[in-house]
Amino acid sequence: MALLTNVSLKLKKERYKFLCATSSSPEGYGLSFPKGVGMPKIIPHAGARCELPEGEYINFSGPIEYVPLEPGKKYYRCVGVESVPAGAYWTDVPICTIDQVRLELAIKNEWNGDHGVVILTPRKSIAAWRGKIAPQRETQKKNHYLPGGGVQYWVDTQELTDGCGSWEILKLSDVY
Numbered sequence: 001m002a003l004l005t006n007v008s009l010k011l012k013k014e015r016y017k018f019l020c021a022t023s024s025s026p027e028g029y030g031l032s033f034p035k036g037v038g039m040p041k042i043i044p045h046a047g048a049r050c051e052l053p054e055g056e057y058i059n060f061s062g063p064i065e066y067v068p069l070e071p072g073k074k075y076y077r078c079v080g081v082e083s084v085p086a087g088a089y090w091t092d093v094p095i096c097t098i099d100q101v102r103l104e105l106a107i108k109n110e111w112n113g114d115h116g117v118v119i120l121t122p123r124k125s126i127a128a129w130r131g132k133i134a135p136q137r138e139t140q141k142k143n144h145y146l147p148g149g150g151v152q153y154w155v156d157t158q159e160l161t162d163g164c165g166s167w168e169i170l171k172l173s174d175v176y
Contacts, residue, residue: 030138042129052154128154135147
């Protein structure tokens, strides 16, 4: 485990040797589109401190609700070479395997090099929208999908600073 600072800067392989670069290779699961996927639907919230950009709706399946990150609770983000630790997408379930990254979180090779996990434990409430992860097409595959279905948080990255909480980075296989 290493503590992170400068969380808005891209991660470098020289510093975190376990990180992998993005790839245009297919993920290799070859699954068909999952059944029961709902259209994204925002549940209005009068006290929301941010809005979910319309272009992000496609990454959700079913209801999307305003649920800020809680102080003291751990949140997880998969990262690779050139990823920014303070990115928009998080989960509250520990990320432990590459299958979980691909299948439950539907993270494509071309988006993220993977093999690293950032853990944020906020000191204060952080504005976020929560919902079920939508399926994603596999990289370079027309009819193969990463099913998704896990829970994700889209976070207002303006609130993610070095001082908003404690930041750690671990190798994917070292997450407890």
